Amino acid sequence: MKRYLVFPLLAVLSVLVFTGCASADQSSSEQTKEDTSQEQEQEQEKQEEVKAEKEAEQEKQEAVKQEEKQEPKYKVSEISSIVPIDNAEAQVALLTFDDAPDKHALEIAKTLKELNAPAIFFVNGHFLTTDEEKETLKKIHDMGFAIGNHTYSHANLNDLTQEETKEEILKVNKLVEEITGEKPAFFRAPFGENTDYSRQLAEDEGMAVMNWTYGYDWESQYQDKDALADIMVNTELLGNGANLLMHDREWTAAAVPEIVKGLRDKGFTLVDPETIERPS
Numbered sequence: 157m158k159r160y161l162v163f164p165l166l167a168v169l170s171v172l173v174f175t176g177c178a179s180a181d182q183s184s185s186e187q188t189k190e191d192t193s194q195e196q197e198q199e200q201e202k203q204e205e206v207k208a209e210k211e212a213e214q215e216k217q218e219a220v221k222q223e224e225k226q227e228p229k230y231k232v233s234e235i236s237s238i239v240p241i242d243n244a245e246a247q248v249a250l251l252t253f254d255d256a257p258d259k260h261a262l263e264i265a266k267t268l269k270e271l272n273a274p275a276i277f278f279v280n281g282h283f284l285t286t287d288e289e290k291e292t293l294k295k296i297h298d299m300g301f302a303i304g305n306h307t308y309s310h311a312n313l314n315d316l317t318q319e320e321t322k323e324e325i326l327k328v329n330k331l332v333e334e335i336t337g338e339k340p341a342f343f344r345a346p347f348g349e350n351t352d353y354s355r356q357l358a359e360d361e362g363m364a365v366m367n368w369t370y371g372y373d374w375e376s377q378y379q380d381k382d383a384l385a386d387i388m389v390n391t392e393l394l395g396n397g398a399n400l401l402m403h404d405r406e407w408t409a410a411a412v413p414e415i416v417k418g419l420r421d422k423g424f425t426l427v428d429p430e431t432i433e434r435p436s
């Protein structure tokens with residue numbers, strides 16, 4: 157009788173032992189899984205910490221950059237004169253050259269550079285089609301001059317649809333950025349003819365919009381070096397914040413040294429366009 161009982165008892169026991177082992181195995185594999193996922197979590201946390209540290213470092217660097225970036229000293233008034241913010245010097249004049257870079261912009265830039273005179277070159281996209289023209293713009297930019305957007309084809313914006321206006325303006329920004337690595341900071345409409353749309357678009361693009369306060373080099377009696385140099389300095393329109401409009405023309409290029417000297421002799425400082433406020 158007893159013998160008959162031993163076998164099934166052993167069988168039951170071994171089943172129990174086996175089940176016990178199996179469940180022990182299972183729990184130890186669960187333990188391993190838990191360990192692994194804990195390790196993964198820790199690793200993830202570490203990575204996140206590193207990322208957060210990196211981000212904090214980047215933020216710090218950007219804050220330093222912001223501080224280093226000059227606070228604007230001037231702004232463009234309703235009548236396009238350059239007015240001081242706070243205590244900046246008031247007796248200033250801004251030099252601008254439109255319809256560039258045609259035949260004389262590079263020469264003008266070199267002359268200005270020698271005289272240490274800052275200026276804005278307002279460029280048209282139709283002057284930026286060949287490699288040579290693009291190279292010229294890059295040289296002007298790399299000499300430290302500000303580049304302004306004067307539209308692609310120099311059309312009167314009043315004659316264009318919003319879609320066409322958008323293309324006229326954005327195409328030039330794209331071109332200038334591709335060539336110089338920097339988007340234009342200023343916008344001047346051809347013939348000074350902005351629409352509400354063009355003004356808003358230019359501002360949305362971060363450009364300060366301006367016309368000018370006076371200019372003469374397109375009038376026949378001033379298409380002469382001496383006559384132009386004289387009127388640009390001795391006009392009664394010259395006053396604090398004067399925004400001087402000139403063009404990429406032969407007689408203008410020739411008159412630049414006299415104009416710069418004449419303005420300085422009268423006590424004017426030439427405004428660095430970098431110090432002019434732009435829409436953020």
Ligand SMILES: [Zn+2]
Binds near residue numbers: 310347
């Ligand atoms: Zn123009």
